[in-house]
Amino acid sequence: MRKTHAIIIAVFFVAYAATFLPNFGIFNSLTWIGPLSLPMAWVIGLNALNTVLVIIVYRRYFRPYAERIAAEEKTMAHTETDTKEGIR
Known part of the structure; x- marks a missing residue:
């Protein structure tokens, strides 16, 4: 379980660090993947x-x-209530 986590x-x-790759010129070409440019498609994905x-x-x-x-x-709240009632 710890290993999976x-x-x-x-x-x-x-993946979070890879979203910054277009800022460094990687995956920053003006090619289009459908209606999106490569950097935009990369970051959205x-x-x-x-x-x-x-x-x-x-x-x-x-x-x-x-x-x-x-x-x-x-x-704990239930225990505190019992303690207060027991004092009375």
Whole structure:
């Protein structure tokens, strides 16, 4: 699981860095891919890939973490209420 997570994050950062290649003259020729120029098609394609990767990472790791924290907060709030009622 950690290896899969590391691979997903590595692919994300490599794809993000690759979006800057047209700024350095790589994939910066004036050729057309459908209605888009090569640099625009390159950046849009990589941004689409990054969007998918971010959604995968959110659903696999951050949402379960947020749900677990919310459950812990709910139990802690319930415990604090019980303690206050017990003092009375």
